[in-house]
Amino acid sequence: xxxxxxxxxxxxxxxxxxxxxxxxxxxxxxxxxxxxxxxxxxxxxxxxxxxxxxxxxxxxxxxxxxxxxxxxxxxxxxxxxxxxxxxxxxxxxxxxxxxxxxxxxxxxxxxxxxxxxxxxxxxxxxxxxxxxxxxxxxxxxxxxxxxxxxxxxxxxxxxxxxxxxxxxxxxxxxxxxxxxxxxxxxxxxxxxxxxxxxxxxxxxxxxxxxxxxxxxxxxxxxxxxxxxxxxxxxxxxxxxxxxxxxxxxxxxxxxxxxxxxxxxxxxxxxxxxxxxxxxxxxxxxxxxxxxxxxxxxxxxxxxxxxxxxxxxxxxxxxxxxxxxxxxxxxxxxxxxxxxxxxxxxxxxxxxxxxxxxxxxxxxxxxxxxxxxxxxxxxxxxxx
Amino acid sequence: xxxxxxxxxxxxxxxxxxxxxxxxxxxxxxxxxxxxxxxxxxxxxxxxxxxxxxxxxxxxxxxxxxxxxxxxxxxxxxxxxxxxxxxxxxxxxxxxxxxxxxxxxxxxxxxxxxxxxxxxxxxxxxxxxxxxxxxxxxxxxxxxxxxxxxxxxxxxx
Numbered sequence: 001x002x003x004x005x006x007x008x009x010x011x012x013x014x015x016x017x018x019x020x021x022x023x024x025x026x027x028x029x030x031x032x033x034x035x036x037x038x039x040x041x042x043x044x045x046x047x048x049x050x051x052x053x054x055x056x057x058x059x060x061x062x063x064x065x066x067x068x069x070x071x072x073x074x075x076x077x078x079x080x081x082x083x084x085x086x087x088x089x090x091x092x093x094x095x096x097x098x099x100x101x102x103x104x105x106x107x108x109x110x111x112x113x114x115x116x117x118x119x120x121x122x123x124x125x126x127x128x129x130x131x132x133x134x135x136x137x138x139x140x141x142x143x144x145x146x147x148x149x150x151x152x153x154x155x156x157x158x159x160x161x162x163x164x165x166x167x168x169x170x171x172x173x174x175x176x177x178x179x180x181x182x183x184x185x186x187x188x189x190x191x192x193x194x195x196x197x198x199x200x201x202x203x204x205x206x207x208x209x210x211x212x213x214x215x216x217x218x219x220x221x222x223x224x225x226x227x228x229x230x231x232x233x234x235x236x237x238x239x240x241x242x243x244x245x246x247x248x249x250x251x252x253x254x255x256x257x258x259x260x261x262x263x264x265x266x267x268x269x270x271x272x273x274x275x276x277x278x279x280x281x282x283x284x285x286x287x288x289x290x291x292x293x294x295x296x297x298x299x300x301x302x303x304x305x306x307x308x309x310x311x312x313x314x315x316x317x318x319x320x321x322x323x324x325x326x327x328x329x330x331x332x333x334x335x336x337x338x339x340x341x342x343x344x345x346x347x348x349x350x351x352x353x354x355x356x357x358x359x360x361x362x363x364x365x366x367x368x369x370x371x372x373x374x375x376x377x378x379x380x381x382x383x
Numbered sequence: 384x385x386x387x388x389x390x391x392x393x394x395x396x397x398x399x400x401x402x403x404x405x406x407x408x409x410x411x412x413x414x415x416x417x418x419x420x421x422x423x424x425x426x427x428x429x430x431x432x433x434x435x436x437x438x439x440x441x442x443x444x445x446x447x448x449x450x451x452x453x454x455x456x457x458x459x460x461x462x463x464x465x466x467x468x469x470x471x472x473x474x475x476x477x478x479x480x481x482x483x484x485x486x487x488x489x490x491x492x493x494x495x496x497x498x499x500x501x502x503x504x505x506x507x508x509x510x511x512x513x514x515x516x517x518x519x520x521x522x523x524x525x526x527x528x529x530x531x532x533x534x535x536x537x538x539x540x
Binding site for chain 1: 386389392396399400403404407408409413416417420421423424446447450453454456457458460461464
């Protein structure tokens with residue numbers, strides 16, 4: 001029964017035998033119905049939020065920072081974020097993973113890595129690989145690291161006034177950035193930053209490395225397009241924390257009357273539940289080079305017929321590690337600063353998860369300022 | 384009361400999650416997944432073969448036929464892109480001598496003094512910087528359309 005002042009015993013008359021007149025005298029019609037009103041309001045809001053979530057009404061928008069597409073090749077698109085007057089040089093190129101959507105870097109106003117970078121004066125570019133289909137099924141690591149990335153970097157460099165480029169790779173995008181930088185030492189890379197990037201594949205979770213020799217044959221994962229379907233990609237992440245989906249639903253139900261929570265929930269789930277297919281040929285190459293060969297650690301990296309060496313990366317280098325990362329565990333990323341040839345190589349360990357590096361309160365207060373601080377130190381800042 | 388069911392769930396999750404994670408990371412589970420993927424793949428192939436035979440019997444195209452066509456189109460598209468890049472490189476390497484003609488074959492370009500018409504070709508020859516990047520013009524928050532400027536697009540393509 002809901003609490004109400006109507007049944008509260010009067011201290012004057014005691015619990016028993018309290019005169020109805022006395023109780024009635026204590027009931028305040030202006031505040032007495034407040035608990036009922038609160039319950040009613042909360043209940044109605046829950047039903048409304050549930051209805052609009054299920055019906056897809058007024059869903060939380062993502063990727064709101066204004067931008068322009070400035071280059072494309074196939075499905076890969078290079079975006080430049082609008083900025084009144086960028087004060088930081090060189091421009092910053094964000095390289096996204098192949099299996100997840102890029103709007104995680106620009107989730108929502110007030111909770112956006114890119115928005116923050118633009119506000120700090122960076123000239124921000126984002127390389128979005130798009131959603132592959134049959135056309136991209138034969139894309140290899142060479143396609144990304146020897147064709148698309150060099151073209152995108154050249155474009156950014158040209159648009160940024162030939163000051164070089166800070167390349168910033170996230171997750172698998174970091175892996176691509178490392179291969180690209182090692183294979184193109186003469187390209188105008190001013191700084192290289194990789195974040196939550198797998199290096200030692202022997203220390204990766206079994207669900208991420210179960211494909212290959214002695215495990216799942218990559219060919220058995222391909223769908224009719226020749227790519228690994230998005231559902232399979234998502235399943236591999238779900239297997240890392242099997243109860244996480246259920247916990248997310250519980251969070252949703254618990255905070256259903258909170259409009260702000262619902263907005264964040266919709267934005268995050270639209271990312272975590274919408275992966276993109278992994279190009280088949282790249283998948284096979286990744287399995288051979290990294291799952292089976294552990295290429296970064298053994299040094300057995302061959303791209304386009306030539307041997308790569310991480311020691312050829314001489315630009316200032318930052319390796320950002322999330323200490324609570326369950327997708328790319330920190331132990332699989334330690335020591336990368338010693339593998340590259342940069343004299344100025346830094347390893348930054350942050351108390352966050354894989355996504356928490358760039359999304360949420362922790363990111364806003366700790367991770368993002370730390371990364372921005374390093375990049376500002378290695379850039380030219382106009383006053 | 385509202386929190387009680389959550390506490391019960393959290394307790395259950397705390398008890399169950401580590402075991403589940405251990406199970407999904409085990410060799411046995413990996414073997415099961417490998418076998419499952421193999422069987423699913425084999426069944427899909429068999430089903431497709433049977434349905435294709437049936438559809439072909441009635442002279443109808445099967446999904447695999449459409450898939451093959453799409454893959455062929457993708458291959459042709461890739462080849463075309465490669466050729467396009469090659470043409471850009473040729474044009475950039477010899478700007479005053481060779482430019483692509485409208486019939487797809489390379490043709491010699493008249494000297495600039497006498498040539499008054501194909502301004503686009505001349506501009507293309509003058510700007511080798513944009514040769515490889517296949518740059519496209521901007522559209523706010525949209526994938527760029529193929530409205531490449533004359534300076535960057537040889538007339539033949």
